[in-house]
């Protein structure tokens with residue numbers, strides 16, 4: 001009998017952007033998880049503002065990589081984003 005994979009909720013501890021400018025959440029377990037904003041299929045408006053992302057720190061996402069026992073992901077060092085006024089492009 002196979003044991004069904006259990007969910008492994010992990011808190012978001014930070015964010016960075018990948019090469020294609022998609023936002024990636026950094027989870028407490030050491031894994032990364034994309035949080036794409038790709039309307040109308042996927043809407044994550046909160047990724048589009050620094051305030052929105054900050055509000056999601058500590059929010060738990062289910063981490064499939066933990067269930068699979070995957071090794072920890074690399075985390076590029078990204079300087080903290082300016083908290084100034086939102087830029088008009090986008």
Ligand SMILES: [Zn+2]
Nearest residue numbers: 029031063066
């Ligand atoms: Zn994980």
